[in-house]
Amino acid sequence: MEKLVIEGGKPLHGTVKISGAKNAALPLIAASLLAPGVHVLHNVPDLRDTRTILRLLESLGLSWEREGTSLRIDGTGLNSSEASYELVKTMRASVLVLGPLLARLGRAKVSLPGGCAIGARPINFHLMGFEQLGVQCDLDSGYVDASIDGRLKGGRVYFDIPSVTGTENLLMAAALADGTTIIKNAAREPEIGNLVDMLVSMGAKIEGKNSDRLEIEGVEQLVAAENTIIPDRIEAGTYAIAVAAAGGDVIIQDCEPEHLPSLVEKLQLAGIGVEIGVDYLHITSKGTDQEIKAVDITTMPYPGYPTDLQAQFMALMTCCHGVSRVHETIFENRFMHVAELQRMGADIQIDGRSAMVKGLVGNMLTGAPVMATDLRASSSLVIAGLAASGRTDISRIYHLERGYEDIVGKLSGLGAVVWKENE
Ligand code: EPZ
Numbered sequence: 001m002e003k004l005v006i007e008g009g010k011p012l013h014g015t016v017k018i019s020g021a022k023n024a025a026l027p028l029i030a031a032s033l034l035a036p037g038v039h040v041l042h043n044v045p046d047l048r049d050t051r052t053i054l055r056l057l058e059s060l061g062l063s064w065e066r067e068g069t070s071l072r073i074d075g076t077g078l079n080s081s082e083a084s085y086e087l088v089k090t091m092r093a094s095v096l097v098l099g100p101l102l103a104r105l106g107r108a109k110v111s112l113p114g115g116c117a118i119g120a121r122p123i124n125f126h127l128m129g130f131e132q133l134g135v136q137c138d139l140d141s142g143y144v145d146a147s148i149d150g151r152l153k154g155g156r157v158y159f160d161i162p163s164v165t166g167t168e169n170l171l172m173a174a175a176l177a178d179g180t181t182i183i184k185n186a187a188r189e190p191e192i193g194n195l196v197d198m199l200v201s202m203g204a205k206i207e208g209k210n211s212d213r214l215e216i217e218g219v220e221q222l223v224a225a226e227n228t229i230i231p232d233r234i235e236a237g238t239y240a241i242a243v244a245a246a247g248g249d250v251i252i253q254d255c256e257p258e259h260l261p262s263l264v265e266k267l268q269l270a271g272i273g274v275e276i277g278v279d280y281l282h283i284t285s286k287g288t289d290q291e292i293k294a295v296d297i298t299t300m301p302y303p304g305y306p307t308d309l310q311a312q313f314m315a316l317m318t319c320c321h322g323v324s325r326v327h328e329t330i331f332e333n334r335f336m337h338v339a340e341l342q343r344m345g346a347d348i349q350i351d352g353r354s355a356m357v358k359g360l361v362g363n364m365l366t367g368a369p370v371m372a373t374d375l376r377a378s379s380s381l382v383i384a385g386l387a388a389s390g391r392t393d394i395s396r397i398y399h400l401e402r403g404y405e406d407i408v409g410k411l412s413g414l415g416a417v418v419w420k421e422n423e
Contacts, residue, residue, distance in 0.1 A: 001395065001396060001397075001398065001422075001423045002397055002398075002420050002421065002422055002423065003393050003394055003395045003396075003397060003420070003421055003422075003423045004382065004385075004393070004394040004397045004400065004407075004408070004418065004419075004420055005391065005392070005393050005394075005418065005419050005420070005421055006367070006382065006385035006386060006388075006391070006392045006394070006416065006417065006418045007367075007390075007391055007417035007418075008246070008364075008365075008367050008385050008386055008387060008388040008389060008390060008391070008392060009246075009364065009387075009388065009389045009390070010246065010386075010415060010416060010417060011246055011247035011248035011249075011287060011415070012242065012243050012246050012247070012248035012249075012250050012386070012411075012414040012415055012416060013248050013249055013250065013414060013415050014250060014251075014413060014414045014415065015250070015251040015252075015253050015413075016239050016250060016251075016252055016253065016410050016413065016414055017253045017254050017410075018231045018232055018235050018236045018239075018252060018253065018254045018255040019043075019045040019069075019231075019232055019235060019405040019406075020042075020043035020044050020045045020069065020228075020229035020230070020231065020232060021045075021190075021191055021194070021229055021230050021231060021232040021233065021234070021235075022045055022047055022049055022050065022232060022234075022235075022402075022403045023093075023164070023189070023191045023232075023234070024190075024191040024194040024195070024229045024230050024232075025041070025044050025045060025047075025050050025229050026049060026050065026053055026093045026096060027093075027096050027165070027168040027172075027191065027192075027194075027195045028041055028194060028195055028198050028227060028229060029041065029044075029050065029053050029054065029057065029071070029073065030053065030057075030096040030097050030099075030100055030168075030172070031100060031172055031195060031198055031199060031202075032057070032062065032073040032075045032224070033057065033060065033062070033075060033078060033097060033100035033101060033104060034075070034100045034103055034104055034172060034175065034176065034199075034202065034222050035075050035104075035202055035221070035222040035223050035224050036074075036075050036076040036078075036224070037074070037075060037076060037223060037224030038072050038073070038074050038075075038224050039071075039072070039073045039074075039075060039224045039225065039226075039227075040070060040071070040072055040224075040225075040226040040227070041070065041071045041073070041226075041227055041228070041229060042069065042070045042226075042227070042228040042229065043069050043070075043228050043229040043230075043231075044066075044069055044070065044071045044229055045069075045229070045232065045405045046066070046069075046405060047401065047402060047403060047404075047405055048398065048401045048402045049091055049093065049402045049403065052087065052090055052091045052094070053091065053093065053094065053096075054071075054073075055087060056083055056087045056088075056094055056097060057073065057097075059080065059083070059084065059087065060078055060079070060080045060081075060082075060083070060097070060101075061077040061078045061079035061080055062074060062075055062076075062077055062078060063077060075224060078104060078105070081101045081105045081107040081108050081109060082108075082109040082110070083097050083108075083109070083110040083111060084111060085111035085142060085143075087111075088110060088111040088112075088113055089111065089113070091402075092113040092116055092121055093165060094110070094111075094113065095110060095113055095123055095126065095165060095169065096165055096168060096169060096172075097110060098110050098126060098130070098144065098146065098169055098173075099126075099130075099168070099169035099170060099171070099172035099173035100172045100173075102130060102133075102135055102146055102147075102148065102152060102173050103152060103172060103173050103174075103175060103176040103177070104176065106147060106148050106149065106150065106151070106152075107146070107147045107148075108144070108146045108147075109143055109144070109145045109146070110143065110144050110146075111142055111143050111144075112139070112142050112143065112144060116374065117333070117336055117373045117374035117377070118331045118332075118333055118334045118336070118374055119331040119332045119333050119334070120332070121331075123144070123166070125159050125160065125161065125163045125166040126163070126165070126166045126169045126170070127144065127146070128157075129157040129159075129166060129169070129170040129173075129183075130146055130152075130169075130170075130173060132155035132156060132157050133148075133152040133153055133154070133155045133157075133170075133173055133174065133177055133181065134148050134152055134153040134155070135147065135148045135152060135173075136148065150178075151176065151177060151178040151218075152173055152174070152176065152177035152178070152218070153177060153178055153179055154174065154177045154178065154179025154180040154181045154216075154217075154218055155177075155179075155181055156181070156182050156184070157170050157181065157182070157183045157184065158183075158184045158185055159183070159184070159185045159186060159187070160185070161185075161301075162185050162186060162187035162188070162212065162301045163187060164187045164189050164191070164192065166187070167183060167186045167187040167192055167214070168191075168192060168195055170183055171183070171192070171195060171196065171199060171206070171214065171216065172195075172199070174216035174218060175199050175202075175204040175206070175216060175218065175219065175222060176218055176219065176220075176221070176222065177216070177218035178218055179217075179218055180215060180216065180217045180218065181214075181215070181216045181218065182213070182214070182215055182216075183213070183214040183215075183216070184212065184213055185212055186208075186211070186212050186213065186214045187212075187301060187302065188210055188211065188212055188301070188302050188303070189301075189302040190210075190230055190233065190256070190259045190302070191230065192210075193209050193210045193230075194227075194229065194230045196209045196210075196214075197209070197227065198225065198227040199222070201225040201226070201227055202222040202223055202224065202225045203219055203221070203222045203223055204216065204219060204222060205217040205218075205219060230256060230259070231254055231255045231256045231259070231279075232255075233255065233256060233259040233260050233306075234306065234308045234309060234376075234403070235403070235404060235405075236252050236255035236256075236259075236260065236281065237260050237263045237306070237308075237309045237312065238309070238312050238379045238383070238404070239252050239283075239410075240252055240260075240263065240267060240274070240281055240283050241263075241267070241309070241312040241313055241315070241316050241383055242312075242382070242383045242386055242411075243272075243283040243284075243285055243414075244267055244270065244272040244283065244285045244287075244292070244316050245285075245287060245288075245292075245315060245316045245319060245383050245384070245386065245387040246285075246287050246383070246386040246387045246416075247285050247286050247287025247288070247289060247290075247387075248283075248284070248285065248287070248414070248415075249282075249283075249284045250282075250283050250284075250414055251280050251281075251282050252280055252281040252282075252283065253279070253280045254279055254280070255279065255280060255281060256279070257276045257277065257279075257280075257281050260281075261303050262303065262304055262305040262306070263305070263306070263309055263313075264276065264281070266295050266297055266305065266313065267283075269293060269295045270292050270293045270294075270295045270316070270320065271290065271291060271292060271293045272284070272285045272292070273285060287319075287387060288319045288360075288364045288387060291321045292316065292317075292319055292320045292321060292359070293320060293321060293322065294317065294320040294321060294322030294323055294324040294357075294359060295317070295320070295324055296324055296325040296326070296327070297310065297313055297324075297325075297326055297327070298327040298329060299327070299328050299329050299330050300329060300330075301330070307328060307329075307330040307331060307334060308376050309376070310326060310328055310334060310376070311334070311337040311376045311377050311379065311380035312376065312379055312380045312383055313326070314326050314337065314338070314341070314348070314355065314357055314380060315337070315341060315380040315381070315383040315384040315387070316383065316387075317357040317359065318341055318344075318345075318346040318347070318348070318357055318359065318360060318365060318384065319359055319360055319364060319365065319387060320357070320359035321359055321361050322358075322359055323356055323357065323358050323359070324356075324357045324359070325354055325355070325356055325357075326354065326355045326357060327353060327354045328353050328354075328355075329353065332353070334376075334377075335350055335355055336373040336374055336377045337373070337376075337377035337380045337381060338350055338355060340370040340371060340373075340377070340381055340384075341365075341380070341381070341384055343368045343369075343370055344365040344366055344367065344368050344370065344384050344385075344388055344392070345360060345365050345366050345368075345388075346360070346365060346384070347359075347360065364387060364388055364389045365384050365387055365388035365389070366388055366389055366390055367385060367388045367389065367390030367391045367392040368388075368390075368392060368393075369392075369393045369395070370384075370385075370392060370393070370394055370395070371394070371395045371396055372394055372395065372396045372397055372399040372400060373396075373399065374399055375399050375400065375402050375403045376403075377399070378394065378396075378397065378399040378400040379400065379403075379404060381394050382394065382400070382407070382411075386411075386416055386418075393421075395423055397420070408420060
């Protein structure tokens with residue numbers, strides 16, 4: 001296995017280009033199951049997770065080829081409705097094939113994803129939604145075996161919690177249903193709007209984009225189309241927080257600032273320079289040489305503060321002047337990064353779903369060997385390593401490579417001293 005080595009304490013300067021959003025690429029790649037013909041997707045990041053879902057589509061009979069950041073996926077050859085545990089266990093988002101397989105074939109047998117480091121992550125809302133569309137869902141030896149005779153029927157779906165992939169799965173299932181489907185308390189993340197745009201370009205009839213009420217009038221068939229993945233707001237936010245913590249002056253290019261309303265607010269409250277451009281964020285910070293104000297965050301569904309940027313902001317708050325309260329409302333175990341940050345000298349006390357982060361006023365974090373546990377926890381350790389004095393070795397960086405394209409190249413381009421080594 002490989003580790004990431006960072007010589008910290010150096011400010012970041014220059015421009016970093018943001019890639020396409022992982023959490024948009026995954027549902028939009030899955031949507032190519034809905035129709036035969038060649039789907040074209042532009043601005044697709046080349047990540048461990050996008051390679052995983054493409055392998056899953058291959059196992060279902062589809063073919064694809066990458067041309068730079070564009071993908072051509074041929075949905076014609078679909079010849080299976082079964083997604084194996086071997087593939088699904090490596091990436092929970094594989095459940096996104098359930099909706100399109102049910103819509104196109106009336107059958108889907110997909111391994112239950114199982115939990116992951118950040119929580120149990122059940123899919124009961126997905127299954128309840130499918131049952132509202134007439135699908136019979138049986139659980140059998142770790143698999144969901146879902147089926148219906150003929151087409152899905154339009155129905156009414158209500159999400160107790162606005163599930164992101166639950167909303168995406170039901171959108172894809174309802175697009176080919178017989179009749180109209182109403183989804184209430186739908187999630188409103190920008191990645192869902194990207195999926196709505198793709199489905200509409202394929203001939204779907206969907207009202208309520210970016211709202212919590214979606215109305216889908218099912219059609220008989222969809223056709224392949226050409227679409228572009230939106231910028232990755234979580235990657236952009238991660239780099240913005242990295243500059244805030246390490247200090248420097250960086251343009252975060254090719255991002256969508258309006259997809260990060262709460263982070264921009266919180267960074268400005270912390271005293272970080274944030275200039276908002278049409279497709280860039282200009283971040284300036286003196287890092288630990290300035291008074292980084294203690295700011296509380298509470299994670300919420302979009303447009304609230306994103307849970308996927310909670311660990312990263314906590315790394316910044318370890319160097320603040322005061323005490324910051326980080327409250328995690330979305331996942332039950334998303335503080336795996338705390339123990340690793342404590343190894344670097346951070347003063348953090350966990351109390352249930354809250355963490356009290358006492359800033360190390362004056363002195364910085366110190367580099368140390370640490371271990372990545374999940375995708376976003378690993379990016380918070382990168383931020384801590386950039387801000388810390390001395391060397392930080394981050395092991396198990398396969399977590400990081402799931403969601404951050406060319407992170408060594410992008411950070412090196414900003415003047416960071418970072419490289420990979422075999423463990
Ligand atoms: C999506 O996961 C993202 N993944 C996650 O990003 C993100 O953290 C999460 O949304 C919240 O924003 C992708 O889009 C591929 P949820 P998802 O269903 O859809 C509970 C990353 O780092 N729930 O919105 O799986 C669930 O346990 C990843 O890029 C049920 O109880 O999240 C959680 O507590 C991590 N039953 C809450 O709802 C269900 O059927 C929100 O989960 C579904 C969800």
